[in-house]
Each structure stands twice: as structure tokens, then as C-alpha cells.
Amino acid sequence: MSFQGLISGSECAVPSNPLSQVLKHTEGDRSLQQLHQLPGTLNPTSNEHDVALARQFFDTNQQGHEMAPSFTIPYALGPARMDTMSGPHLHDAWVKEQQGIRPFEELANNAAWASEFGGSYSPSPSAQQIMVSKPEYQRPSLMSGVVMHGGTMPVTMYGANNVAHYGLSANFNVVEGKGKGKSREADFEAAFAQIAASLTPAQADVSGFVEIEDEATDIEESLKNVSLNVSESDVEHGTDFQKVWDQLQKSELPPPKEDLAKWEAEFSQLMNAQRDELDDYGSAMQEAWEGGVGNYQEGTHGENPVRFDAEGIPMLGDYVFEQNNKYLGQPPSSRSLLDDAKALLEQNGSLSEAAMMLEAAIQEGQLGEGGFETWILLGETRNMDEREDAGMRALTHGVKLAEEAGAPGAGMLSLAISFTNESYDRASHSMLLRWLRARFPTLVVPEETIKAMSTNSAWDTHTRITELFLGLARSQHDQGVMDPDVQIGLGVLFYTNGEYDRAKDCFATALAARPKDYLLWNRFGSSLSNGNKPEEALGAYREALQIRPTYTRAIYNVGVACLNIGADKEAAEHFLSALSLQQSTSGDTSDQLWFTLRRALLSMNRIDLADLAKPEARSSLELFRKEGFDF
């Protein structure tokens, strides 16, 4: 930036408004202003606001040229002109200028300034007052220059009051300066320096200081007297701006205390307001993500905490096979164990027994189609038998094998449902997305959504995946197709979100295509039951159990519905019958069933019986039969 241009009168009078230099300042020195005014935080908006204000001003100024100014202040100087004050010879030039080089234009400036103040800042009346009340004073323009300069500062930081305050103090100092000529000037400069110092160096007009040192030593001295660090540190001639700024930045001149305090209060108020509103979304998510849900580092005693992979899928460990499996080590028959199990499932046989067969089949290497079929079937069977944990492990393994075998998609929907039941929402969403992409490879999935699966919260992923499923379901509907699997996926999504009404509708739609699907009937019922309609749910469960009487999960759900209705005894009977079904085949029973049975017994206020259902006390179910439970 050339300073010659600023100093010389000729350039000043050239087309561009001298005040336009202020704009350059605001734009050019932004970084430093930020540093000084917002220690620790950058607030770009305030500066943009600043620049915008300056722009706005110059725009109005252009219009001001045409308008006949009615303002009566003789002359107004921009702060950029401060430097012209420093030398006596320049002073003369200034007087000449004042006497009418371009009074109209300057007048227009002032009017524009005033209107700007009037429009934007409350202190404007006082600023105007200063200017108006001192017209006889030799250089009212200087003050207005100071005030104006204040006006271009970021308003968000330094309250409007400060501007007025500085303006007034400038006024004071000037009035007190009674000398003539140079001494007066020195006084004024001292006063200005004081103000400038209190305004923080970033806001002071540096060009002024540079020129002062170059051209008037007495002023330099007076500047030293008011102990402005800059004047001491920079005695060289022709120093470039950057250097001065650097020094200013390094100088230990503290920002005004009261402003700092005010700013700090304002800042913390703002921050607190935001915190109250939403807490810190980012960090909350981060926390939730790092801990799965909650913090597993502390407080969880007992078993090892569940760990999750990047997409929120729990790492459950390997499937644990039954110890005493009567199907193991049997002489090979004509039919494979896998086929036997399938046949058993087909004939409505015991789920526990089928699961045992499938386990044996896996242990003997009968993995079925693609090496994953048996695993997935085992998982699904376990889930139907109300053994979510075992089912989830088997399905996780099966899905992994299927992906490795190049047949992704198999078992994923079942696994997603399993995750949903265990409240692993993110895992469920990830699995549904994987299933969707495997099943519909042509479907366009935004890159962002895929990324979001491992970074964003369950709320966000839920919205994204639901959008995908809805879009797909709509386009299918347009083609006159209804894919029950897509409807199931959508139903599960609504279910995880607690939108049981919509989930119910999805399952009902799917049921229209597969009326004999007992799994669907159960899911339909669950949606009703959790949606606070347990009575209606019972009808759906009945349908499921008519098709598949050994469907343990449906029996369990009937019990839950009874519990929610308040029919505790009936609930207990259902749980007991499910338990006896499991016990009759393998002897092994589902913890979940016992757990809920205990709950029902507690609701009946039969603590004695509830104690019998404790894991360590589980004995014969006959005890309960003797107590009058009919199952």
C-alpha cells in the first residue's frame, strides 16, 4: 500500500474518496483485528459485518454526491487523513483544503457518515452532537474522524456505548488543548494516541503513527510520553506495514479491561445459551460413538462389555455350541443333518431340536449352500426359539461367510431384526443398508450415507436409511411391484424409531403378499403390542401360532401382551408353556423367558415363586404346575 498516496493532497483529491482507504484498512488488516479483539476465538462474522458496513457506507456515499447535503458541519476528514495533520506544512495544506477544495464532496461524506450512524448505532446522536456543538473549533473534523473510525470497528465486540465513550473523551481532550499551532497539535495527537491505545492497537490508525515518526519528532516524543509502545519500537524510516503490525501484535499493550470483561461475559452468555439449547452436538455424538451408548470404561461390572465396530455392529464373539448334542457323532445316514433339520422345521417340529441338528451339521462340516446356509438357518431358528444372543452370533457368522462367498444379502435382514430386538440401533441400520445394496446393486446410494454409517448417530443414519427404503418402495409402487422384503426393512426401521403404527402398516403390506408367513404375523403383532395395543396384538400372534404352534417367540410375545394388559397369571402361564416346550426337547431353556416369567410372578406379588425362577434356583417346571398354573 502506498502511503504517498494517502499523504499527498493531489491523490487525496483524486477521483476516489479518501475515505475509501478506510475500506482498504478494514479489508487488509482483518486478521490482526480478529486476533486482538477475539482472543482465543476467531469470529469472522463480525468482520464481515464490518466490511459490509463499510461497503454500505461507500455505496450511500456515492448517492450522497448527487444529493444536496443539508448537514451543516463544514468539513469532515476520514481517519486516513490523520497523517496529514502531523506536519505543519501539511497542516497548511489541510487548511487550504478546508477552505474549499472539495467541500461538497466532503460534506456529502459527512452526511453519509451521519446517516450511517443514525441508522445503525445508538451513540450516533452523541457523535453528531460533538460535531455540531463544536463547529467553531478549528478541527472538528478530527474528532469526527476518530468517532467515525470507531464506527467502522466491529460492532459486535465493542459495544456501541464504547464508541460514544471514546468519542466523548476525544472531545474532552481536544477542548482542553488550549495552545495554538504545534503544541495544540501535539496535545491533540497525544489525546488521539491515548484513545488509540485504549481502543487496542489493532484499531489505531497505524498509518498515522508511521508518518508521525517520519515527519514530526516532537509528536513522536509526545507519543512516547503517553507510552504507546509502537513509537519506541519503530524508529526506522520506510518501515513497511507488516512490520509495524507485527510489533503491534507483539506489544504487551493489554486490551481495555472493562471491554475484555464485557466481552467475556457476552461470550460466555452466548455459549451457555447454546449449550442449554442442544448441548454440544458434536461432542455428544463423539461420546456416544466412542462408548457405543454410554461409557463402557467405568461402572459396568460383571461380564465383559459389548464392543462395537465402526458401523456400530456389536462384536459378540463366536457361537457357543451346545455341550451335549445327541446328534453329534451319529453314524452318517443317507440324509444329511441339514436336510433333517430342514424337514423338521418344515413339519413344525421343535425349534430347539432343529437347532441342535443344525449345530451338529455345522460341526460335522455340512455347511450347506455357499458355506453359509446352515449358519443362517441356525441363527434364524435360534431367534425363533427366543434365544436372541445365540441367534445373533450365528447370523453374524453366517452373514460374514455369505459375504466372503460372494453372495451378500443372505441373512442380513434377519440379523438386522435381531439387532433391533437387542436395541443395537446403529448395527441394525448398517445391516439394512448392506442388505439393500446387496439386494439392489443398481440402487444409487449417496456416498455420504455410506460414510455416515460409521460417523453419525443412530438418529441421522435412521433418517438416511429410511429415505432410501422409502424411495425404493415408492419407485417399486410406481412400477406396480410390492416387494415384501423392502416392506419388512421399512417396518423394522419404523419399529426401531418407535413408530409402531407405521411399522404395523408395513408388516401388514408385506403380509398381503405372504399371508402364510408366521414370522410376519409375529412382527405385525409386536408392532401392535409395543404401540400400546396389546389386545389387538393377540389376534396377530394367534395367526402366527396357528401356522406354527412351536414358535417360541410368538408364545413369549403373547405372554408380554398379557403382562401389558395386566393379566399376569396368564402371562406367566404362557412363559411357562414356552419353557416347557424348550425343556422337553433339549433341556436347555431361554434366559429371556425365565427373566420375563419372574417379572410376571413379581407382578402377581408371588415373590416366593419368583425366587424359584432365579437362575440358581431353576428347577422343575412341575413346581409351578402344582401352584395352579395351567400350561
Place this chain on the structure above:
Amino acid sequence: MSDDIKVPGFNASELISGLKDVFEKYSDTERQAQIKKTNGIFELQVSNDAKETATWTIDMKKTGTVFKGKAQPKADVTIILSDETLIDLANGKLNGQKAFMTGKLKTRGNMMLATKLDTVLKGAKAKL
């Protein structure tokens, strides 16, 4: 029934005291299973129509208990809601997210945990 946990003028009193009974009768393994599933400390700040406020804490992280008053040392999530909303949440008329979105429920802390609240409040949940 434990009456000391109830706060007069709050319908949720019954719900909370019921919850406390259930929690107290859990066996250790059951309690741990429940803790494992939830793993969080909820602080409920419930206000009623008379502008009174009651605070309950559901600790589903360390002790597996319900008690009146603030969480010690601090809750993972503080849930601020009305008596009515709490009842609706518990009986499934409303879900956590919907309540949050409509401003009926406000949270401070780990809001992901807030979604688990209805699972905690609801006695037994049907499975898909």
C-alpha cells in the same frame, strides 16, 4: 410399596415407584443384564401442571436402582419433561425421539441415551 420415592401431585410417582419395586426384586444377573443393555444414568426432571418440579434418577449403569433426587456424582443424561409426557413415554403413546423433536422433552448430556428411556420405562417389550 415404597412411598418415600413418591412425590405428591405427580402421576409419574406411581410409575417410578413401580419401577423401583421391579428393580429391587431383580436378581443380580438380571440386574446386570439390564444394566448391560442400557448402561446409563438418567436424571428425570419432571414438572407438573402446578409448575412444581420433581427429580428422580434411574441408575442403569452402576447400581441398577431408582431413587428420588439428583444423580450422584452426575447423570449421563438429564431429561427434562412434563409429568404427562413421562406417562405417555412409559405407556408407549409417545416415543423419545418424537417427544424430543416436538420439544416435549429436553435433554442435557448424552442424548443418545434418552432414546433408551422408553425401553427402561416399559416393563416388557415384544420382539420382532
